[in-house]
Amino acid sequence: MTLLLAALALTIEAIIGYPDTIFRTIRHPVMWVGALIDSLDRGMNRSAASPRARRLRGVVALVVLIGAAAVPALAVQEGVLAVLPRPAGVVLIALLASALLASVSLTAHVRAVAEGLDVGLAEGRAAVSLIVGRDPDRLDRAGVARAAIESLAENFSDGVVAPALWCALLGLPGIAAYKAVNTADSMIGHLTPRHAMFGWAAARFDDVINLPASRLAAGWIILAAALQPGASARAALATVRRDAGKHRSPNAGWPEAAMAGALGLRLAGPRVYGAALVEDAWMGDGRAEATVADIRRALRLYHRAAWLQIGVAWLLAAVIVAG
Structure with a gap:
């Protein structure tokens, strides 16, 4: 059931995203989670505590x-399946799970950068500041x-592939x-004086649970490159093999290297x-002078990769149901 649930959730979100009317009414579940994290941070992360104590409190906060997140989701999942017929129940749970995927919003934010650059550098910087942490003025x-x-590339892994994978494995509680x-x-999960210790557990656990998805995301991009004119699956695979492990993140380098190789770019x-200047390895050996046209090429590649994931999820779900 969980694989079918993931396939349905991916399809629903790709078609309708997270409707603005719902956002205006109840906001977004991630905002609810963010409010809880902020509360835990303010209540448990005491600057007077020792580094060891702050790290331990961060572990407790993560638990x-x-x-x-998981217990109410499990209760909702079991309650829905107990009350509704199974097909209707699975569809309703998939609708709820789709709110935790981000393929549509990711497209909108990245497209906004391209459209901003079409107008001017200042507009492009303003748009990209909404999706990256680096200093846009530089x-x-x-x-x-x-x-x-x-x-x-990175958010394809974190915002689409990983939540879908954990949904496929553990259902609504997993996602x-x-x-x-x-x-x-x-x-x-940042190496700042306030959060280096308290956020240690969140950062390390996030690295672990994203390990399989980052590799899978790179795989989807490589396969998509084989279907996109002007992209190179062979170069994407070669770049992943050579460069992915050089990235300072154990996960981000995989989809970024695949994207760089596929499009003939140099990223990171x-x-x-x-x-602060963060020294990181380059992913790819192509052009560093990326353009607006490259953003749009990347979006087309991303869309192919996302729909490949949906198609394979449905295929696997059908095989399991038939078996």
């Missing part, structure tokens, strides 16, 4: 967060384009727990976050 046009493409951990990593490399 509380996962429980707060980015030229090529830097803005690269940042958008890198974000597209809810994954999204809670991933949101915690984005909020407190040294970047400025705040006032």
Whole structure:
């Protein structure tokens, strides 16, 4: 059932996204999770505590967060299946799970960067600042384009492939727990004085649960490159093999290297976050001078990869149901 649930959720979200009317009414589940994380951070992350104590409190906070996401999701899943006929129940649960996928919103945010750059550099910087943490004022046009493409590749893994995978494995509780951990990593999983210790557990656990999805995301991009004119699956695979492990993140390098190789680009490399220069390896050996046209090529590749994932999920679900 969980694989069928993931296939349905992916399809629903790809078609309708997260409707604005629902957002205006109840906001988004990730915002609810974010409010809980903020509350735990303010209540448990005491600056007067020792580093060891802050790390331990971060572990406790993560356990509380996962429980707060997974237990209600499990209750809803079991309650729906107990009340409704199984086909209707699965569809309703898939509709709920689709809210925790982000393929449509990711497309909108990355497309906005391309449209911003069509107008001017300032508009492109403003749009890319909504999806990356680096200092947009340090980015030229090529830097803005690269940042958008890198974000597209990484968030394909974190926002689409990983939640779908955990949904396929563990149902609604799996995707809810994954999204809670991933949101915690984005909020407190940073090497800042406040969060280096308290956010340690969230950051490390997020790395672990994203390991399979990042490799799978690279695989989808490589397969999509074989179907896209002007893209190279062979170069994408070669770049992943050579460069993915050089990235400072154990996961982000996989989809970024696949995207770079497929499109003949050079992504990642040294970047400025705040006032700090972060030295990172380059992914790919192509052009560093990315353009608006490259952003749109990356979006087309991403869409092919996303629909490949949906098609394979349905195929596997059909095989299991038939068996």
